[in-house]
Amino acid sequence: MSAALPCIPTSAIPKRGRRKDARPGELLDAALDLFVDKGYAATRVEEVAARAGVSKGTLFLYFPSKQELFKAVVRQNIAGRFAEWDLELESYVGTSQDLVRYCFETWWERIGSTKASGLGKLMLSEANNFPEIAEFYRHEVVEPGHQLIRRVLQRGMDRGELRALDLEHAVYLVLAPLMFLMFSQSTPALCIPNAERFSPQEYIRLQADNVLQGLCVRSA
Incomplete structure (x- = not known):
């Protein structure tokens, strides 16, 4: 008999390997933190993507600009x-x-x-x-x-x-x-x-x- 596969907690899964439908929420959470801590002008989309564990290109798949990302943060919260x-x-x-x-x-x-x-x-x-x-x-x-x-x-x-x-x-x-x-x-x-x-x-x-x-x- 084969051994049972271990149960891996979600927190242990690298963000890049998580479901695609989880990424928008992670990006919005990261953006909220950075917008509030640094302000709108000083926040760069590269920082948001890095904090969410995705590439800048992935961020733009969901939010085509920093302005649209900010609007989504306001709407969600x-x-x-x-x-x-x-x-x-x-x-x-x-x-x-x-x-x-x-x-x-x-x-x-x-x-x-x-x-x-x-x-x-x-x-x-x-x-x-x-x-x-x-x-x-x-x-x-x-x-x-x-x-x-x-x-x-x-x-x-x-x-x-x-x-x-x-x-x-x-x-x-x-x-x-x-x-x-x-x-x-x-x-x-x-x-x-x-x-x-x-x-x-x-x-x-x-x-x-x-x-x-x-x-x-x-x-x-």
């Missing part, structure tokens, strides 16, 4: 999630107060605490030099994000749980504390003295409560 978040909003049955808290906490869990939070900071620092990707980010991330927040606030007004609001400006009441937390993740020592004692989860909870104090209908 942020823009592609709006359809899922829209469905969650449609099916949510709790109060507006609970929904606002849920939005804050969910943003932190799915975006703020992940590498993807660095994409927003990247765009703010490099948008003027790359207007095409800035326009893409505005269309795919900023506008859908604002629309989602407006829907949350409009739902609260329709239910009589939130006071009448100018939605075009009220959006930024929700965004402002999240943007601070986004910046603090990349430069905590600069933004937050004694950062080792800072709890993002506690900050999120306090900011949600603070925003709700201003948004909710007040009793006579």
